[in-house]
Amino acid sequence: MRALKLIQHMKTNAERMTDEVLRKIRDSKRCSELLLALSAEEQKQSTLNVYRDLTAWLGTESDATIAQRYTSLGALRARQGVPFSNLYWAICIAQEHLWAYMQQECFLEEPVEFWGGVILLRSLTQFFNRALYFALLGYEQVAAGEGAISGPRLAQR
Secondary structure, eight states: OOOHHHHHHHHHHHHHHHHHHHHHHHOGGGGGHEEEEEEEEHHHHHHHHHHHHHHHHHHOOHHHHHHHHHHHHHHHHHHTTTOOOHHHHHHHHHHHHHHHHHHHHHHOSSEEEEEEEEHHHHHHHHHHHHHHHHHHHHHHHHHTTTOSSSOOOOOOO
16 A cells, blocks of 8 residues: 555544544553543544644654654653553554554555555554654653753654
């Protein structure tokens, strides 16, 4: 599957995907403290933003596209008293759901799409790894007492 096809699927089905991921997060004991700290609306918006951010990132694959967003998210969750493990697990649920979604909804239709699919899977993994990295940076900044975020330190790809 090519990235453009996945992006179109995600845009078309964003609400459904968000609802399914949010249900999985709410069912997970590993996210219980995250759910206590966020309103239902904030839970939904935050989950929806992950897929919106992913579609934007697939177009650029630039760390700057997600660095500020996820560093700020990590800092916000730290200030809210959410354990990083809860944030980490919620992002993992979003990633696992996307993989399952791709298997169910977005089949490779032609053998020639195989290598495009492999490249896309690598890109998806890079996005989620970077989202977690930048969220952790925000956490670390709050833990170090740097309340205000001066800007993330961008790691090389």
